[in-house]
Amino acid sequence: MELLSRKATCNSHGQDSSYFLGWEEYEKNPYDVIKNPHGIIQMGLAENQLCFDLLESWLAQNPDAACFKRDGQSIFRELALFQDYHGLSSFKNALSDFMSENRGYRVSFDSNNLVLTAGATSANETLMFCLADPGDAFLLPTPYYPGFDRDLKWRTGVEIVPIHCSSTNGFRITKLALEEAHAQAKKLNLNVKGVLITNPSNPLGTTTTQTELDILLEFISTNKNMHLVSDEIYSGTAFSSSEFISVMEVLKNNQLEDTDVFNRVHIVYSLSKDLGLPGFRVGAVYSNDKDVVSAATKMSSFGLVSSQTQYLLSSLLSDKKFTKKYLRENQKRLKNRQRKLVSGLEAMGIGSLKSNAGLFCWVDMRHLLSSKTFEAEMDLWKKIVYEVKLNISPGSSCHCEEPGWFRVCFANMSEETLKLALKRLKKFVDDGNSVKSCQITESQKLKSSRKKTMTTVSNWVFRLSFQDREAEER
Amino acid sequence: MFLLASPTTSHSIPTKTLIQDLSLSFSLSPHYSSLRPKSLDFKKKMKQLSTKVTSNGHGQDSSYFLGWEEYEKNPYDEIKNPNGMIQMGLAENQLCFDLIESWLAKNPDAASLKRNGQSIFRELALFQDYHGMPEFKKAMAEFMEEIRGNRVTFDPKKIVLAAGSTSANETLMFCLAEPGDAFLLPTPYYPGFDRDLKWRTGAEIVPIHCSSSNGFQITESALQQAYQQAQKLDLKVKGVLVTNPSNPLGTALTRRELNLLVDFITSKNIHLISDEIYSGTMFGFEQFISVMDVLKDKKLENTDVSKRVHVVYSLSKDLGLPGFRVGAIYSNDEMIVSAATKMSSFGLVSSQTQYLLSALLSDKKFTSQYLEENQKRLKSRQKRLVSGLESAGITCLRSNAGLFCWVDMRHLLDTNTFEAELDLWKKIVYNVKLNISPGSSCHCTEPGWFRVCFANMSEDTLDLALKRLKTFVESTDCGRMISRSSHERLKSLRKKTVSNWVFRVSWSDRVPDER
Numbered sequence: 001m002e003l004l005s006r007k008a009t010c011n012s013h014g015q016d017s018s019y020f021l022g023w024e025e026y027e028k029n030p031y032d033v034i035k036n037p038h039g040i041i042q043m044g045l046a047e048n049q050l051c052f053d054l055l056e057s058w059l060a061q062n063p064d065a066a067c068f069k070r071d072g073q074s075i076f077r078e079l080a081l082f083q084d085y086h087g088l089s090s091f092k093n094a095l096s097d098f099m100s101e102n103r104g105y106r107v108s109f110d111s112n113n114l115v116l117t118a119g120a121t122s123a124n125e126t127l128m129f130c131l132a133d134p135g136d137a138f139l140l141p142t143p144y145y146p147g148f149d150r151d152l153k154w155r156t157g158v159e160i161v162p163i164h165c166s167s168t169n170g171f172r173i174t175k176l177a178l179e180e181a182h183a184q185a186k187k188l189n190l191n192v193k194g195v196l197i198t199n200p201s202n203p204l205g206t207t208t209t210q211t212e213l214d215i216l217l218e219f220i221s222t223n224k225n226m227h228l229v230s231d232e233i234y235s236g237t238a239f240s241s242s243e244f245i246s247v248m249e250v251l252k253n254n255q256l257e258d259t260d261v262f263n264r265v266h267i268v269y270s271l272s273k274d275l276g277l278p279g280f281r282v283g284a285v286y287s288n289d290k291d292v293v294s295a296a297t298k299m300s301s302f303g304l305v306s307s308q309t310q311y312l313l314s315s316l317l318s319d320k321k322f323t324k325k326y327l328r329e330n331q332k333r334l335k336n337r338q339r340k341l342v343s344g345l346e347a348m349g350i351g352s353l354k355s356n357a358g359l360f361c362w363v364d365m366r367h368l369l370s371s372k373t374f375e376a377e378m379d380l381w382k383k384i385v386y387e388v389k390l391n392i393s394p395g396s397s398c399h400c401e402e403p404g405w406f407r408v409c410f411a412n413m414s415e416e417t418l419k420l421a422l423k424r425l426k427k428f429v430d431d432g433n434s435v436k437s438c439q440i441t442e443s444q445k446l447k448s449s450r451k452k453t454m455t456t457v458s459n460w461v462f463r464l465s466f467q468d469r470e471a472e473e474r
Numbered sequence: 475m476f477l478l479a480s481p482t483t484s485h486s487i488p489t490k491t492l493i494q495d496l497s498l499s500f501s502l503s504p505h506y507s508s509l510r511p512k513s514l515d516f517k518k519k520m521k522q523l524s525t526k527v528t529s530n531g532h533g534q535d536s537s538y539f540l541g542w543e544e545y546e547k548n549p550y551d552e553i554k555n556p557n558g559m560i561q562m563g564l565a566e567n568q569l570c571f572d573l574i575e576s577w578l579a580k581n582p583d584a585a586s587l588k589r590n591g592q593s594i595f596r597e598l599a600l601f602q603d604y605h606g607m608p609e610f611k612k613a614m615a616e617f618m619e620e621i622r623g624n625r626v627t628f629d630p631k632k633i634v635l636a637a638g639s640t641s642a643n644e645t646l647m648f649c650l651a652e653p654g655d656a657f658l659l660p661t662p663y664y665p666g667f668d669r670d671l672k673w674r675t676g677a678e679i680v681p682i683h684c685s686s687s688n689g690f691q692i693t694e695s696a697l698q699q700a701y702q703q704a705q706k707l708d709l710k711v712k713g714v715l716v717t718n719p720s721n722p723l724g725t726a727l728t729r730r731e732l733n734l735l736v737d738f739i740t741s742k743n744i745h746l747i748s749d750e751i752y753s754g755t756m757f758g759f760e761q762f763i764s765v766m767d768v769l770k771d772k773k774l775e776n777t778d779v780s781k782r783v784h785v786v787y788s789l790s791k792d793l794g795l796p797g798f799r800v801g802a803i804y805s806n807d808e809m810i811v812s813a814a815t816k817m818s819s820f821g822l823v824s825s826q827t828q829y830l831l832s833a834l835l836s837d838k839k840f841t842s843q844y845l846e847e848n849q850k851r852l853k854s855r856q857k858r859l860v861s862g863l864e865s866a867g868i869t870c871l872r873s874n875a876g877l878f879c880w881v882d883m884r885h886l887l888d889t890n891t892f893e894a895e896l897d898l899w900k901k902i903v904y905n906v907k908l909n910i911s912p913g914s915s916c917h918c919t920e921p922g923w924f925r926v927c928f929a930n931m932s933e934d935t936l937d938l939a940l941k942r943l944k945t946f947v948e949s950t951d952c953g954r955m956i957s958r959s960s961h962e963r964l965k966s967l968r969k970k971t972v973s974n975w976v977f978r979v980s981w982s983d984r985v986p987d988e989r
Contacts, residue, residue: 008813279825303821307797
């Protein structure tokens with residue numbers, strides 16, 4: 001008899017053990033401006049480190065919030081005991097308002113429709129548990145965040161069917177691609193429960209267009225049992241609020257608020273990217289469907305937000321002077337930093353998808369591939385990890401269908417480090433020819449070292465170890 | 475509004491066979507949907523949402539809801555509402571907050587996100603490693619050792635942090651059981667397990683019947699019977715789950731029971747999960763014996779069996795910090811640690827909280843003082859409840875741990891039935907104005923037992939509660955008459971205002987908070 005469940009012993013699907021190498025190399029040899037200036041620069045982690053000074057300064061001016069005090073009085077006991085899965089109402093109110101502010105107050109959010117969860121990771125899984133049964137499917141546009149393979153599928157038994165997007169139109173979702181995905185799911189005998197998009201997109205760094213949102217809403221209007229989940233975790237990273245269109249806005253503008261569709265659109269949010277607080281585990285599900293809110297609320301028992309954290313952040317987000325300044329400054333710095341990366345890349349003949357949001361760029365290195373294959377993409381990636389000493393994310397890890405695209409993060413390092421990374425990459429590109437000859441021996445080296453390790457540990461150990469890293473990265 | 479595939483807490487039918495018990499526990503949608511109104515709306519929802527959302531909690535008696543609702547409507551407050559309802563159904567530990575508050579006042583850096591006066595805000599803000607903060611896991615491991623008199627060691631690398639033991643227990647189920655597999659649980663047990671262990675995992679619970687005839691201890695024959703019953707029902711038994719010390723009994727498992735359990739899982743080649751969430755609330759003369767102690771004493775460390783024994787812990791009861799969501803799984807099986815670690819992504823502990831508590835628990839002077847004082851105060855408080863009950867002619871199971879007593883009110887029942895238990899409970903809620911937990915909600919097989927909490931209120935409030943109860947018992951004849959008419963009143967009120975299912979949903983709205 002099997003002692004452990006299949007969930008505990010299964011492998012991550014189709015995950016190439018090579019990805020593990022990038023992370024391992026970084027861990028072995030992390031860049032440090034003083035201690036290890038030749039180390040690997042981490043450009044695979046979508047963290048927002050650009051505005052911590054604003055948060056720190058707020059904390060210094062508002063010490064009560066972290067110290068369990070309200071107006072100088074200790075509320076430690078109250079917080080220590082507070083485990084109501086409805087969440088701290090002051091926090092939900094502040095978060096709802098913050099979400100609204102992020103959307104230029106063009107839509108409002110009712111805190112009664114908001115369910116707090118331990119990060120968007122938990123929010124997404126919870127929504128799957130609420131909307132789909134094992135064996136049901138959700139359609140996702142490619143490329144998408146690698147973590148979804150685990151978050152949406154692992155314990156829920158839900159399947160993902162890709163909506164193929166291509167560079168020919170900037171990876172935009174088309175009606176045709178959507179219908180093809182739906183047809184494909186049917187061929188595979190999967191019951192499609194809906195579509196999940198990330199808006200703004202990870203890894204593309206682009207906001208979803210009005211046209212795309214219209215297509216999606218039309219799709220779920222026609223298919224009456226389908227849902228649209230819009231993961232808007234990067235909403236506050238749009239360089240300009242007016243360019244970010246939330247699906248909630250489209251519903252409002254099209255006067256769909258009293259229709260059935262309204263109840264089948266759900267938003268996921270988190271403070272991990274906009275505020276740069278992934279460690280605090282703050283996520284949320286927003287839904288207009290009372291049953292979904294009710295079920296998700298109960299499920300949130302499995303991942304409540306620490307009351308200590310709820311209180312701190314309710315104070316922070318209730319400070320409208322702060323949130324206004326923060327959002328504006330955050331956008332400015334992200335835009336500025338993205339520009340630096342984009343122009344740096346352009347200077348070496350590398351283009352990227354024109355982006356207007358996110359903590360990364362979707363970089364086009366197709367012209368650097370030795371052949372138009374994923375193997376060539378892997379080879380290029382290894383070179384970049386081992387020789388250029390930059391850890392970036394290959395497009396294949398995001399299920400991109402065209403080889404040669406890479407996600408490169410820009411907000412998790414200092415400006416100097418970014419400059420250095422660009423300098424290294426430029427040298428690599430410029431040395432194009434000499435590198436090709438080195439490449440052969442390097443890949444031979446890698447092949448033999450991989451063979452060695454393959455004999456010692458089983459395949460799934462690699463995958464598990466790789467998964468050991470994947471989960472942290474978004 | 476639809477119900478959830480959740481808990482079964484009602485046993486208003488007097489004689490329950492195990493099969494009935496189990497069928498109520500299973501989410502048998504075909505059975506249930508025949509009882510539900512087939513509205514168009516419901517049918518549509520059935521197609522749109524998952525079965526986890528649309529299937530019902532089975533057999534849940536709407537009456538339970540009443541206790542909570544009444545409390546919310548009319549909560550006791552010493553000054554503002556002295557005649558209000560006293561909450562005795564919440565297993566919270568409010569006895570030692572002063573010790574923690576005083577530590578916080580002396581160690582301001584921990585809450586202010588500072589280390590040695592320097593801000594480490596950025597480091598904490600970014601820390602989302604599902605391996606958890608090493609300093610915190612080390613402090614947790616040492617705290618767990620300290621609670622067990624340093625007789626056993628816990629390796630921090632084998633600890634997996636989770637957002638409360640609610641999350642830890644569910645995660646373990648995901649790791650050990652397939653949908654349809656079963657775990658054996660001794661009754662009575664914590665009502666929340668019906669949701670935590672079964673809801674999203676699809677696992678089943680098969681009860682190990684324990685009876686008052688031997689103080690509700692687990693016997694070999696009860697274990698074997700439960701195992702056989704599971705087999706009769708075609709369920710693959712993956713393990714046994716016990717809570718030690720027990721909720722709701724308030725007793726620590728004896729060495730005999732622990733040996734029995736270890737021998738049992740050895741012979742059946744299954745797992746043993748020991749939820750030791752109340753380990754720090756042991757106040758009896760006896761020492762707390764953990765299953766880890768037994769593995770060590772039987773020289774089973776580093777054997778296959780030891781890989782199938784897992785401990786669940788949390789700081790919600792010992793430290794009284796349920797709001798901070800700190801739980802843990804401890805396992806000697808590397809694969810489980812690895813899988814559970816990845817699953818913890820769905821419920822990580824806030825780094826802000828990990829940091830605060832690693833500072834708190836690393837302070838050995840504090841932990842030693844806290845554990846000693848906590849035990850002392852709990853013991854004293856339990857004594858107060860027990861003697862107060864005794865003076866009202868009510869006894870309880872002799873307890874040596876926990877935040878509650880398992881109270882014997884069988885002699886106050888009209889008849890030896892669960893209906894009578896519910897009637898008595900309603901009287902206590904409405905007339906005595908105490909919210910206590912009826913044994914049937916914990917799957918107790920004998921009517922008349924109630925769980926009464928003592929650590930979530932002041933001493934004065936406890937005294938008042940006892941006074942009210944004594945008055946009620948002494949006026950039992952009058953009590954009966956009043957209760958009948960109030961019972962009538964309740965019945966008609968309920969019928970008029972809201973449909974049955976509203977109660978159930980609202981009830982299930984409350985259950986998870988309480989442990």
